[in-house]
Amino acid sequence: MSGIYIHISFCKSKCFYCDFFSVSNLTHVEKYISALKKEAVERKEYLHNKPVSSIYFGGGTPSLLNTEQINEILEIIYAHYKISECPEVTLEANPDDVSINYYKEILSAGINRLSIGLQSLNDTDLKLLNRRHTSAQAMKAVVEAQEAGFRNISVDLMYGLPGMSLQGWEENIEKVLALNVQHISAYHLSIEAGTVLSDLLHKGQLILPTDDDSLAQYKILVKHTKEKGFIHYEISNFALENYFSEHNSSYWKQTSYLGLGCAAHSYNGISRRWNVADINTYIQNTDDRKNFYEEEILSEKDKLNDYILTSLRTIWGTDMNYIKKTFPEKYFKTILKNIQHHLMAGNLIQSEEKFILSDSGKFISDAVIRDLIVV
Structure with missing residues (x-):
């Protein structure tokens, strides 16, 4: 088996903790999708014709794409790759981008799994992180996804945030578990160089929790998810039985995967490849059929x-x-x-x-x- 990752490199704004490659200028979206489709065709041999069991739209903000754009990309992939009988097709979504109609449309287009970026259900946390949504929008995004027919929903959470109390974190988890999602990815805040939070930390305007506090938050997370029947199948990932992420598991089990788009990474057991992290260069080089990635042969x-x-x-x-x-x-x-x-x-x-x-x-x-x- 193998997987395909599709990096949608656009965001309306940059979260203060994020160091992933993205741009806020949305004028190149159509050209970018055209380049993605060309790359998908040109690099189809990288997976050595292995069946594709997972297709993942990550970002950036994939929920900025409309249904027609998602369809265009999926049609190219289905036409040029051997797709397994029941592939997991995931789209990352921001709560403020989505609606019940949007969910219904992408479900019809072939998206069968959602990864919704809640990060927190506390408005103070969300403002600190510069997320565009509120806690109310976050909960609504999950409920409407369920009402639209999605039965495989993952949510992202963050802990180890400045000012986060044990009680506040516990309330966060309890609210998320009450939403009856199937999968939770929970990450401790990591301060990355070049981010707004890194600048605030260096200026002494940010106080991080102690290691003891972070460990206590982690233990609360493990305890509550276990009580609700979640399996802690990877350090940061918890899922109900039969809902382990096919996409995430491909990384941990050395399954081959192809990364399409700006800054996307690929691996096939022989080499690693990573695409150029520049929108204009990526688009131009795919148009001109020039090289747009670097490669390392694995020892x-x-x-x-x-x-x-x-x-x-x-x-x-x-x-x-x-x-x-x-x-x-x-x-x-x-x-x-x-x-x-x-x-x-x-x-x-x-x-x-x-x-x-x-x-x-x-x-x-x-x-x-x-x-x-x-x-």
Whole structure:
């Protein structure tokens, strides 16, 4: 199986925490879609004719597209790729862009899963993040999606925000769970260079929560989702049974994926590619059939580190038998040695020949993974 990611690089405004590539000038949308379609045709060999089980519109803000534009892109993909019988087709949506009529239209166009960017159901948080919607709009966006017929809805949440109390975070989660969604992606705020929040932090105008507060918020998240039957199948992702994200899982299981659009990344087990992060260059080069991406051929060490980085984030864990059979023995011995400290510290759990992050290990996963990466 394989997946296709489609990056819609446009936003009406920039969120204060976001460092993803996007532009606010919407005049190039039609030219951009034309370029996307050309790229889809030209790069169809990258997936080696593997069936596509996931198509994902990400951004940016894909919900800025109208139904006709979504149809154009999907028609090209269905015409040039081998699509599985029941693919997961996801569209990221901002609450202030959508309506029940829009939902009905995109459902008819073939979108069968939504990822709605709530981030918070607290208006103070939303203003801090420079989100365009209110908490009321966020809840309405979910309810109307359900009324329109969507039965597979994911929402994004953020914790570790400045000024967020434990009570406020708990209320956030309870409100989201009451909406009866099938999937939750919850991310701790990360301050990225070049963002507005980074500037505020450096000016001393932003106070971040302590590590203890962040850990307490994480524990509240895990507790409440578990009580409602959600499976914590990846560090930041929680889903009801049979609702794991096909798109997200493709990254963690080394499934090939093709990224279309500005700044999109691709992976096929042999190489990684990343497209130019410039709208004008992307459009011009696709028109002129010039190169618009860079490529890295993966070494054995790259492939091993990719496997550790992705597999250890999941409930399926890192399979040492797979490492032993697939990679040079010296790498296997190095990892086995470095893993012992985290086993003794309780950060990792051994299940037969697999190593899985414990609940405490998940919160410090970056440090654990860093110790296991082969340099």
